[in-house]
Amino acid sequence: MKKILFMEDEPTIREVLAEYMKMQNYEVTEVQDGEEAVKALEGCPFDMAVLDIMVPKKNGLEVLSHIRRQYPDMAVIMLTALGDEQTQVKAFNAYADDYIIKPVSPIILLKRMETILRRSARTPVQAEHGLVIQKEAYQAFYNGKTLELTLSEFLLLQTLYERPTQVFTREQLILRIFNEDYIGNDRIIDAHIKNLRKKLPQNCIRTVIGVGYQFDASQETCGGK
Template structure:
């Protein structure tokens, strides 16, 4: 059974969403403030943390920073009413796997959780799940079933949003995507905020990729850049 840490200070929201999680056979441990969440992290093991940001004591972003320092492989979803671009960029720069804005349909949240857990579970159990011939492929390869990208057979430590962005560009290398088109591919129609969030994801991807595989097309957006092409920032 997957273990979920759910940080939410509003009792009604916490009770309703936790009940939906339990109906899907998740084992849910609830926390109402950031200090309690950190204490639970120190004493128990979790597969996924769902964190509100504005909570008493330590904020959800501070709990996220603690998780990334102490438990870097743990999946994290930020669940918050804050829809401003600055906060979202800050969360993704801290390597949150997803950012979900309240109010949210419980079913949508559960789908996001399922997708992220499927990807992170694959990472922990590799290389047995994926065929070794595929894993030995040189350059970039994409495993769409596991939501995982590889470079020269090595798994890349991407968040879900980073993976979806890279996969979108990789699958249509001749196409130039606008930021708005990429937002629809990553968040569907649930994202509220400035399209410059895509720039933050590209910046993080460029740090994680062994070479720059994303070309900036000035005035339009982004395109996949095959190895050997001129620097994609041009």
């Protein structure tokens, strides 16, 4: 049974979403502020944390930073009413796996959780030269080693990798990653590209000035087998 840490200071929202999680056989620990979250983390290993940002004492971003220092492999979803670009960039720069703007459908939240937890389950892969994408496992590998990508980074890389001849605009990439859920500036894609380039063995993503981004399969380490 997967263990979930759920931090939300609004009692009604917390009770409803926690109940949906439990219906999907998740073991849920509910907390209402950041100090309670940090204390709960000390006593129990979790598979995932779902963190509201605007909570008392330590906010969600502070708890996220604590998790990344102490439990770097834990999956984290930020759940918040803040839809501004700056806050989203902060969350993704701190390696949040996903960022969901409230109000959110419980079903959508559960699907996002399921996807990230499936990706987090490490799947052994036979060593292959270059970049390998496992679409079903939501994982990318280089020479058989896992690339530690967030869900958004993986979807961005997958989109570019599968169509190396196409130049994607930022708007097209947003639709591929967030569907129609995203509210904010399309420059969020630039932040994802910056983080993705840091994690790739070689810069496989080409900037097409005035248009967007394209996968550069000409790079030796990016071409796969």
